[in-house]
Amino acid sequence: MSITRRRALLGAAMSITLLATGCSSSDEGTDGTAAPTSVSEADIKAALDAGGTINVWAWDTTITKVAADFQTKYPKVKVNLTNAGTGNDQYTALQNAITAGTGVPDVAQIEYYALPQFALAKSVVDLNTYGAAALNGTFTPGTWNAVHAGDKIYGFPIDSGPMALFYNKEVFDKHQIAVPTTWEEYAAAAEKLHTADPKAYITSDSGDAGFTTSLIWQAGGKPYQVNGTDVTVNFASDPGAQKFAAQWQKLIDKKLLSPVPGWTDEWYKGLGDGTIATLVTGAWMPSNLEKGAAPANGKWRVAPMPQWEAGGKATAENGGSSLAIPEKGASKTLAYAFLKYAAVDEGAQTRIDDGAFPATTKHLAAPEFQNKEFPYFGGQKVNEVLAASAGQVVTGWSYLPFQVYANSIYGDTVGKAYIGQGSLTDGLKAWQDASVKYGTEQGFTVK
Amino acid sequence: MTRRSWIGWQFTGPFLAVFGLVFLAPIAYAAYLSVFRTRLVGGTSFVGFENYTKVFGDPQFWEALTRVSLFLLVQVPIMLGLALLVALAIDSGRLYGAGFFRVAIFLPYAVPAVVAALMWGFLYGTRFGLVGNINELFGITLPDPLSPDLILASIGNIVTWEFVGYNMLILYSGLRVVDTALYEAAAIDGAGQFRIIRAIKLPALRGPLVVATVFSIIGSFQLFNEPQILDTLAPNSITTYFTPNIYAYQLSFAGQQVNYSATVALVMGLATMVVAYLFQGRALKGAA
Numbered sequence: 143m144s145i146t147r148r149r150a151l152l153g154a155a156m157s158i159t160l161l162a163t164g165c166s167s168s169d170e171g172t173d174g175t176a177a178p179t180s181v182s183e184a185d186i187k188a189a190l191d192a193g194g195t196i197n198v199w200a201w202d203t204t205i206t207k208v209a210a211d212f213q214t215k216y217p218k219v220k221v222n223l224t225n226a227g228t229g230n231d232q233y234t235a236l237q238n239a240i241t242a243g244t245g246v247p248d249v250a251q252i253e254y255y256a257l258p259q260f261a262l263a264k265s266v267v268d269l270n271t272y273g274a275a276a277l278n279g280t281f282t283p284g285t286w287n288a289v290h291a292g293d294k295i296y297g298f299p300i301d302s303g304p305m306a307l308f309y310n311k312e313v314f315d316k317h318q319i320a321v322p323t324t325w326e327e328y329a330a331a332a333e334k335l336h337t338a339d340p341k342a343y344i345t346s347d348s349g350d351a352g353f354t355t356s357l358i359w360q361a362g363g364k365p366y367q368v369n370g371t372d373v374t375v376n377f378a379s380d381p382g383a384q385k386f387a388a389q390w391q392k393l394i395d396k397k398l399l400s401p402v403p404g405w406t407d408e409w410y411k412g413l414g415d416g417t418i419a420t421l422v423t424g425a426w427m428p429s430n431l432e433k434g435a436a437p438a439n440g441k442w443r444v445a446p447m448p449q450w451e452a453g454g455k456a457t458a459e460n461g462g463s464s465l466a467i468p469e470k471g472a473s474k475t476l477a478y479a480f481l482k483y484a485a486v487d488e489g490a491q492t493r494i495d496d497g498a499f500p501a502t503t504k505h506l507a508a509p510e511f512q513n514k515e516f517p518y519f520g521g522q523k524v525n526e527v528l529a530a531s532a533g534q535v536v537t538g539w540s541y542l543p544f545q546v547y548a549n550s551i552y553g554d555t556v557g558k559a560y561i562g563q564g565s566l567t568d569g570l571k572a573w574q575d576a577s578v579k580y581g582t583e584q585g586f587t588v589k
Numbered sequence: 590m591t592r593r594s595w596i597g598w599q600f601t602g603p604f605l606a607v608f609g610l611v612f613l614a615p616i617a618y619a620a621y622l623s624v625f626r627t628r629l630v631g632g633t634s635f636v637g638f639e640n641y642t643k644v645f646g647d648p649q650f651w652e653a654l655t656r657v658s659l660f661l662l663v664q665v666p667i668m669l670g671l672a673l674l675v676a677l678a679i680d681s682g683r684l685y686g687a688g689f690f691r692v693a694i695f696l697p698y699a700v701p702a703v704v705a706a707l708m709w710g711f712l713y714g715t716r717f718g719l720v721g722n723i724n725e726l727f728g729i730t731l732p733d734p735l736s737p738d739l740i741l742a743s744i745g746n747i748v749t750w751e752f753v754g755y756n757m758l759i760l761y762s763g764l765r766v767v768d769t770a771l772y773e774a775a776a777i778d779g780a781g782q783f784r785i786i787r788a789i790k791l792p793a794l795r796g797p798l799v800v801a802t803v804f805s806i807i808g809s810f811q812l813f814n815e816p817q818i819l820d821t822l823a824p825n826s827i828t829t830y831f832t833p834n835i836y837a838y839q840l841s842f843a844g845q846q847v848n849y850s851a852t853v854a855l856v857m858g859l860a861t862m863v864v865a866y867l868f869q870g871r872a873l874k875g876a877a
Contacts, residue, residue, distance in 0.1 A: 349825055371630045408717055550843035557825035585630030
């Protein structure tokens, strides 16, 4: 599940992405023809009793059992679960359906970084209509923020990716490297490791938009400011972006990063044989390591994310997705009932039992979740670290309403710095310029 | 009179239907798309020829076009030169196992382009591939074929490998139709092999060479599979506007700029046609 979710991000980077928007202006003109202004709990209950059919598009495999359980609980409701592709493939299909106006699902899985794009086009419903605001505090601040645009709520978080440092303890012990707590120590560890064993690298990074933005996020940067269609893109004078660029440039200059592209066979091999010694990534990583890097069974551990300030406790999110209700779906009230069931009620636990990393504070704090021991991680209670990270995500981050596109041109701009053509600072500036250009062309007011 | 004209339509009808449906209709649709603009904010509006003026001032488009033009000027002569050599060698009758060579050299063409690009990508790898193994074995550092400076040459190598056999076959079939009496006459006149090549075989190959070149012009301008596949191995070397086709693909699938993408595609189609026709016209001038 997590593998596929990450692939979707990679897919964005590889530019196989979203197609034509169908947000025709006429929609806005005829808005409100059938949309109710508010739907109460009683209305939802009545809809569930009356029954009907909902079409759900999701690729997350843990949704399968949730859909089955939902039908058992509400026998009159039939859930048609479709895997319409992972990430961008699904967005393309969804966008096409929305444009065509037919075959639009009632519920769709949408990643956090892609949600603003659908929200902006008013392709997904503001869940305030159904009283979603009452769920304040149910989800972690990072994920709850991610489904918001102003006061509007466009989806329910179903999983999250608070970041942590995954490291190969055997490699660290062998070279007597202490687990880094700051990025400064991380760079020192990178140098020590690579000097001791020229084949080993602290991590692999050939340029990954999601990782870059997550690290800037953690550093307190806010390069993207979004207020409706007023957008600011600013890496050049963003303190967080500068911190990231200065620190990461050192690793690039000293050739301390393995150039192996992520999610390739070679990458998994490196993770398995200790030549890639750490990963700073989202909380959905454990099951991927277990499956992809099986030879390293028992060697990996999880530690808090390295900090920008010594003694700090700041983290960021990487990846994760939500369930949203397309505006053109047929059974929105039933769809909302399903959303709530899957994201908040019984479904949340079902999905955790299946291996998902929750976005709900209650489940994150649950003792049976936190105390679970992972044999792959030498019996470590991995979720303790990850849940702590979830509570420390820096607030106030937002993605662009066209982040899918922005990520696709990351390689053209920032990626150059990874192969020694210019600096990260130059690259980020080029990325900024290209994003501004695109945003302006698309009718945003971009600064 | 009426009946006769109907019979004519019956014969051409099936062709016209298919031609219209799969050739004219998509072009007409692309042309229709190209005069609009759809934006995330503001929806769709009619913009006339604005997309076209934008193409001509778009540095990314020009960079892509320059790149494939360079590719055309360097790779195509090398590939056709090799194909010509091989075709002449096989046709010379002095090659032992000519049948085997013909098949062996043609074989790469039977490998799907995607598979070929993947395979070469792995050979090029400096960490895991053949290049990496050579570096390790001899303790040297070969230039990285996947680096931005060499990637185009590396792609040229893949394309050459793929298409030498195909072009060889075109040229070889051109040689096979030469009347053998000409060779006998040349031999009686005391011409050597090189003289025969220059005076008989090369002139006979003029037509086939033009055909092969036109195919290659089209192929170069449409370069897509190889860079697209190598992109996963060398994400920072291959930009989203590496070739015009990749640029059009990126515009429509990542940028949601379907209208502009259609414009780029049309302009490229036109450019390809113009270059191909100009070449064909010049090359065949005086021959006919």
